[in-house]
Amino acid sequence: MQNGSVTTPFGRRPVTLALVKRQIQTSQIKPGKTAAKWKVFRDASEARDLLGLQDRSLAVLDALVSFHPDDELRQDAQLVVFPSNAQLTLRAHGIAGATLRRHLALLVETGLIVRKDSPNGKRYPRKDKSGAIDSAFGFDLSPLLMRADELAIMAQQVVADRSALRRAKQDLTICRRDIRKLISAAIKEGASGNWENIEEMYFGLVGRIPRSPTLNDVSSILDEMELLRQEIINALEIQQKDENISTNGDHSEHHIQSSNTESIYELEPRSRNEQGAKAVGDNRPKRELIRIFPLSMVIRACPEITAYGRGGTIGSWREMMVAAVAVRSMLGVSPSAYQEACEVMGPESAATAIACILERSGHINSPGGYLRDLTRKAARGEFSLGPALMALLRVDGDSNRRTG
DSSP states (O other): OOOSSOOSSTTTTTOOOHHHHHHHHHTTOOOTEEEEHHHHHHHHHHHHHHHTHHHHHHHHHHHHHHSSSSHHHHHHHOEEOOOOHHHHHHHHHHHHHHHHHHHHHHHHTTTEEEEEETTTTEEEEEEEETEEEEEEEEOOOOHHHTTTTHHHHHHHHHHHHHHHHHHHHHHHHHHHHHHHHHHHHHHHTTOSSSSHHHHHHHHHHTTSSSSSSSHHHHHHHHHHHHHHHHHHHHHHHHHHHHHOOOOOOGGGSSSSSOOTOOTTTSSOOOOHHHHTTOOTTTOOOOOBBBOOOOOHHHHHHHHGGGGGGGGGGSSSSHHHHHHHHHHHHHHHHOOOHHHHHHHHOOOHHHHHHHHHHHHHHOOOSOOOHHHHHHHHHTTOOOOHHHHHHHHHHHHHHHHHOOOO
């Protein structure tokens, strides 16, 4: 195999240290290594976005691979192909000469091929006395063999991400449909609630969906959509329970966040079912009725608390609660205030509240007093983490778009 030395490009093309490094690496391929050439090509095609390749680049790579006579790339075989530009153009479906040269350079730059130039820049084989090819000048396909395993992993990741994106889009479509129809039903049947505000929030989320969304875009908006859907369902469930239990005027109050709230970032009343309000005849502790949001959603909305986790990460509710204790102390929240919050809200929701307060610490004068106020609201069934998390997720999404 002709890959034991470093060669420099012919003519005006400069040599770079990256090029030298790749040539050295190809000379260190594990002895006996083999790979099916078309399998490697398919993996490179699948991973083209990660590699920064274009469709024309793949057409040129396809043509180059086709000039290798065997079905396998082998470490102990000749892996330099030497087609002329005319032959490459023909097999690359009539690609223009300037375009061909540009995409050959791109394949070299991405480390999928290496140039092995002759003294005069021509591509040709050099044969021994018996007529067998001893060496050749042209394009070395050794990097494809060297990176075969890496390309396979990249291709698998692309396929997995594509599948995850497809599922996320499907889930988002279903969630949008549910919200749209639930709002329409609530308005049509006269359910109590500020449905104009809810509808405005829904349209705001829909308007943030990019024309060509990534998995991160869809996942972020889906989290907020699911929160909004749950808030609507909670409100409708509470109204149904209230109608079945009593005709008391208190039970006809709005269970959806008022549009008169002073700030979208406030931890305001949302739905009593979510926050543990007791129904008549329900003797269960309030903690059992408090909804616990997914930890991944909490971390996404309140990323600053991860700095207080062990190793700068939080992977479980136990780690979240340990971090919340550290943050509680840093914010100056008294142990008694936090203990009361844990007893009323539950430890997971109390830790989530601390994370939200940390995220908004620059806007809160007294974190301890703020937490006690939230605890009193929770005891009355008037406190929900849903709107706060939605607002923080919305802020994170806006920030990502501005910096993207």
